[in-house]
Amino acid sequence: MLKVAIVGYGGIAKGPHTSAWKKIENAKVVAACDIRPERLDLAKSAFSSNIGLYEDYKEMIDKEKPDIVDICTPNYLHSPIAVYALEKGAHVICEKPDAISVEDALKMQAAKEASGKVLMTIRNNRYSAGSQYLKHLVTSGQAGEIYSGRCGWIRKRGIPGKGGWFTTKAQSGGGPLIDLGVHMIDLAIYLMGNPKAVSVTGNTYSKFADNTEKADSSHATFGQAKEDGIYDVEDLAMGFVKFDNGSCLQIEFSWASNIKRETRFVQLRGTKKGLEFRDGIIDVFDGGRNTKRARIKHNVDARKLDTGIAKVLNGHEANIRHFVDVITKGVEPVFTIEQGVDMIKILSGIYESAQTGKEVLL
Ligand SMILES: NC(=O)c1ccc[n+]([C@@H]2O[C@H](COP(=O)([O-])OP(=O)(O)OC[C@H]3O[C@@H](n4cnc5c(N)ncnc54)[C@H](O)[C@@H]3O)[C@@H](O)[C@H]2O)c1
Structure with missing residues (x-):
């Protein structure tokens, strides 16, 4: 079982990250860190009264020795927390954007390379059913x-x-x-x-x-x-x-x-088709009068596509599952x-x- 520690328990952590970690069978949230104590109470009630609660992420990483650190803090903290976690031997999944400067992003890359651990930044929009359907249209050559x-x-x-x-x-x-x-x-x-x-x-x-x-x-x-x-x-x-x-x-x-x-x-x-993904709806244009329209949730079963990553309809969950599969099964990121x-x-x-x-x- 992979031990997960979350840093920053605000809007995105208590929503999509919490529901994803609860569904992923081979990972367990063992600790959470936030500088606001009331946010830690939310983490405790979301997971278990036994999880470790911290106001300092370094202390949490040092004491808990998690396999995974999940970073959900404001953007300027992504790079320093990721670098610290990688140096301490954890795999890191970090919310977008990667960093607030090229210099900070390069520090993350260097720490990842030195540690040999997995570092991925959330790109939940890639993993939605609609995006995977579009990827399939492109990679199968249908759009030219x-x-x-x-x-x-x-x-x-x-x-x-x-x-x-x-x-x-x-x-x-x-x-x-x-x-x-x-x-x-x-x-x-x-x-x-x-x-x-x-x-x-x-x-x-x-x-x-x-x-x-x-x-x-x-x-x-x-x-x-x-x-x-x-x-x-x-x-x-x-x-x-x-x-x-x-x-x-x-x-x-x-x-x-x-x-x-x-x-x-x-x-x-x-050259063969124009593709548009707008507000959850896909339109495929071929220059003629006909438009093929797909309302993703109803008409497209992304699980049957061959792009290899769309197993669920929720982008965050699919993204975090993929990250865990890269660690545990060595799948291509x-x-x-x-x-x-x-x-x-x-x-x-x-x-x-x-x-x-x-x-x-x-
Ligand atoms: N992928 C998406 O769709 C999506 C959507 C919203 C936000 N985000 C990203 O998620 C991140 C957080 O956004 P949010 O909307 O949840 O913000 P938020 O302000 O609701 O939550 C951030 C949390 O981090 C805590 N925090 C601040 N400094 C800290 C520190 N030093 N140590 C520990 N915790 C600390 C804050 O107290 C707060 O609880 C941002 O990077 C944002 O860009 C991504």
């Missing part, structure tokens, strides 16, 4: 050559924890580009066959720092809002990524925008730490381009 894409996650009103860590650049690394972009840019690149990004351009805007309108998106309940807190990140980012194989990706991410409604999407242009470093290079490059007004070569 994928030569360009567009992706985005545009919220109308959905700033997470305004004034708290999410909107404080030193703790989050940025706004919707790093928070939401990591999900959809990763999904687009994964579906495109992981081409290597070679250059980026982008613009960012911060127009809602002083807007006191009540957020109307359920996502705005993430994190902890703080009146008179810091808001020094963007609320809209637009950009363009070029890849080594000649393909490109147009991107758009917002926490707050004056648009019709919130939407998230990946659109791929292939679908996410590599190099892809994580490349992702942070793309995001940091877009922030740099927004500041300098120039294209950034990666």
